[in-house]
Amino acid sequence: MGKIDKLDKQILEIISQNARIPFRDVAEQCGVSRAAIHQRVQRMIENDVITGSGYNVNPKVLGYATSAYIGVKLEKGSMYKNVIPEFEKIPEVTECHFTTGPYTLLIKLYARDNEHLMDLLNNRIQEIPGVVATETMISLSQSIKREVPIIKEA
Amino acid sequence: MGKIDKLDKQILEIISQNARIPFRDVAEQCGVSRAAIHQRVQRMIENDVITGSGYNVNPKVLGYATSAYIGVKLEKGSMYKNVIPEFEKIPEVTECHFTTGPYTLLIKLYARDNEHLMDLLNNRIQEIPGVVATETMISLSQSIKREVPIIKEA
DNA sequence: CGTGAAAAGGGTTCGAC
DNA sequence: GTCGAACCCTTTTCACG
Numbered sequence: 387m388g389k390i391d392k393l394d395k396q397i398l399e400i401i402s403q404n405a406r407i408p409f410r411d412v413a414e415q416c417g418v419s420r421a422a423i424h425q426r427v428q429r430m431i432e433n434d435v436i437t438g439s440g441y442n443v444n445p446k447v448l449g450y451a452t453s454a455y456i457g458v459k460l461e462k463g464s465m466y467k468n469v470i471p472e473f474e475k476i477p478e479v480t481e482c483h484f485t486t487g488p489y490t491l492l493i494k495l496y497a498r499d500n501e502h503l504m505d506l507l508n509n510r511i512q513e514i515p516g517v518v519a520t521e522t523m524i525s526l527s528q529s530i531k532r533e534v535p536i537i538k539e540a
Numbered sequence: 541m542g543k544i545d546k547l548d549k550q551i552l553e554i555i556s557q558n559a560r561i562p563f564r565d566v567a568e569q570c571g572v573s574r575a576a577i578h579q580r581v582q583r584m585i586e587n588d589v590i591t592g593s594g595y596n597v598n599p600k601v602l603g604y605a606t607s608a609y610i611g612v613k614l615e616k617g618s619m620y621k622n623v624i625p626e627f628e629k630i631p632e633v634t635e636c637h638f639t640t641g642p643y644t645l646l647i648k649l650y651a652r653d654n655e656h657l658m659d660l661l662n663n664r665i666q667e668i669p670g671v672v673a674t675e676t677m678i679s680l681s682q683s684i685k686r687e688v689p690i691i692k693e694a
Numbered sequence: 695c696g697t698g699a700a701a702a703g704g705g706t707t708c709g710a711c
Numbered sequence: 712g713t714c715g716a717a718c719c720c721t722t723t724t725c726a727c728g
Contacts, residue, residue, distance in 0.1 A: 390601055402594050402595050405560060405593040405594050408722090421698080424724095435601045438595070438596040439560055439594065440557050441552070441559050442592045443589065447588075447589045448688055449691075455639070470683045478689055481684055483679040486676070486680065492609060496689065523639040523640060523642070524639060525646070528636065529637075530647075532635075533594065534597060535602075535634075574714095574715095579713085
């Protein structure tokens with residue numbers, strides 16, 4: 387895992403918000419040449435500083451009107467090894483965290499509507515061996531959505 | 541908000557996972573010309589089907605070893621209008637959802653370490669007028685992280 | 695590690711179907 | 712709405728500082 391300097395952070399701050407911006411513009415904002423930007427980005431990809439890229443798609447257009455977090459309690463915490471592969475099989479599940487606090491796992495999922503959400507809960511998630519209880523937190527509106535903060539310095 | 545057909549979905553499935561893939565390759569995989577891809581993508585950007593793009597940065601390299609979800613209970617649910625702007629001022633907060641269930645708000649944040657997390661909780665979040673209780677769910681490990689599922693059909 | 699310039703490749707536009 | 716081809720800008724490479 388590579389180290390990062392001020393210029394790298396400056397580059398990341400720009401391209402983390404816009405993957406299609408020409409390196410020409412990044413170079414101008416950073417006060418270096420295009421080639422330098424290219425070299426830096428390449429190195430950061432090799433060093434797993436940059437883990438990927440992508441376009442952001444509006445979930446509503448894809449037919450997903452509902453997103454929710456589900457707190458999952460397991461019979462025994464150690465059962466997560468068998469439970470997580472089951473969640474991976476459910477494409478609507480987009481995140482799964484092993485957490486401290488009231489739940490063993492906290493998962494995020496997308497559903498077309500409330501009926502679809504209920505189906506996922508009753509027929510998919512509750513059916514997984516080891517899952518003893520779930521608590522559903524439907525996101526009625528998401529007011530903040532941004533990237534990891536990049537603090538400018540060294 | 542625009543409508544989407546099978547070809548659009550196919551394009552989205554590819555570029556949502558890789559913003560830098562040449563349209564040439566997308567065109568080949570979809571069996572159409574480069575110009576068609578260009579036109580489709582352009583239209584989807586105009587119609588807010590595509591909401592942006594970006595590189596994914598490894599949080600650890602930026603000095604964030606800890607991420608957590610915080611369940612926030614408010615004195616009154618209606619206070620969220622005044623509370624959310626306060627969360628927006630905290631750059632470590634990257635998501636904020638108004639939710640059903642045990643909490644009024646569910647927020648996601650990044651912290652350098654446990655000390656930093658404690659500072660954010662005690663000196664920033666608990667200080668916000670209207671916040672009466674918080675419950676911290678530290679993500680000890682994230683096992684699933686993927687995009688909104690794109691189901692292939694019409 | 696950065697640079698400028700040349701080479702290679704992809705994005706964008708165009709007229710036509 | 713799609714196509715192929717031309718055009719132009721960007722990425723990428725390279726020898727040098």
